[in-house]
């Protein structure tokens with residue numbers, strides 16, 4: 001199975017909440033969280049949880065439609081007012097995530113720092129590949145992948161300077177497995193996983209933790225395709241706790257992970273590689289040789305499959321075949 005439940009992480013959360021019946025102790029007091037697309041759906045749930053647990057929150061939202069048309073201040077303003085009514089510190093930012101520097105600037109101006117970034121803003125332009133236009137491709141790529149990049153590009157120097165940063169980026173099951181009619185969205189979402197994995201490596205020695213979630217939630221984005229009882233079972237409130245846990249200062253080791261979450265279920269995803277077949281090539285390799293070993297190449301059940309987690313580990317198998325070549329030639 002490619003998915004395994006992160007029981008250790010869940011137990012940590014359960015224990016810490018149980019040990020303090022007076023209230024939560026995975027607190028975020030003094031921390032500043034920037035949540036993009038926080039005027040609705042998942043982003044709003046994150047903003048509420050961070051605020052409830054003591055963080056100051058930048059509520060970014062362009063106030064656009066699910067397909068990225070139009071703009072407005074209302075979405076962000078409503079959530080800022082909700083948070084302030086709870087006694088939390090919150091400010092609005094109405095820029096597109098494509099202007100990530102302005103979003104981060106709002107955090108610096110209002111609160112003097114940025115500790116947590118949740119890249120969540122998103123739109124859809126679903127069409128079959130043959131029908132989708134360049135504009136559908138470009139806008140979806142820009143909001144998801146470039147938007148995530150621009151926000152992090154602006155936050156990163158602050159993270160490095162303070163030797164502290166917590167990031168959760170948003171992919172989708174579609175980014176992992178693909179989906180009909182979502183070439184633009186699935187490729188942008190897959191790009192976000194790769195960006196996260198690299199930044200997890202670059203951030204590690206500066207206590208910058210970067211993870212990615214693939215949520216399933218009943219929101220504006222999914223309400224049009226889901227029946228009402230499914231929308232209810234997939235409350236955004238069930239996605240926010242694992243996101244908050246990954247962003248807590250006590251998480252100093254769980255980085256570069258991809259988690260599928262929804263309806264209160266949380267699981268970690270990893271990549272599996274078959275044991276493969278190393279040809280004794282003797283200077284040449286033919287398509288016929290490859291065809292003759294295809295079942296070995298694609299066999300995950302012979303006890304030799306592994307779960308590489310680094311590019312170096314990935315290359316070791318290739319390197320392992322150097323000897324095979326030498327032996328046979």
Ligand code: NAD
Pocket residue numbers: 036037038039040041042043060061062063064065066068075095096097098119120121122123143147170171172173214215216217218219220221222
């Ligand atoms: P939503 O449509 O309810 O909310 C998205 C918010 O992002 C909106 O308020 C919108 O105004 C804002 N936004 C859009 N473009 C923006 C931009 N350029 N700059 C700033 N804000 C912008 O969507 P949601 O369901 O809460 O989705 C949140 C994230 O989760 C998205 O990245 C989405 O792709 C991802 N996701 C959601 C699901 C799901 O089941 N809902 C599944 C997989 C992935």
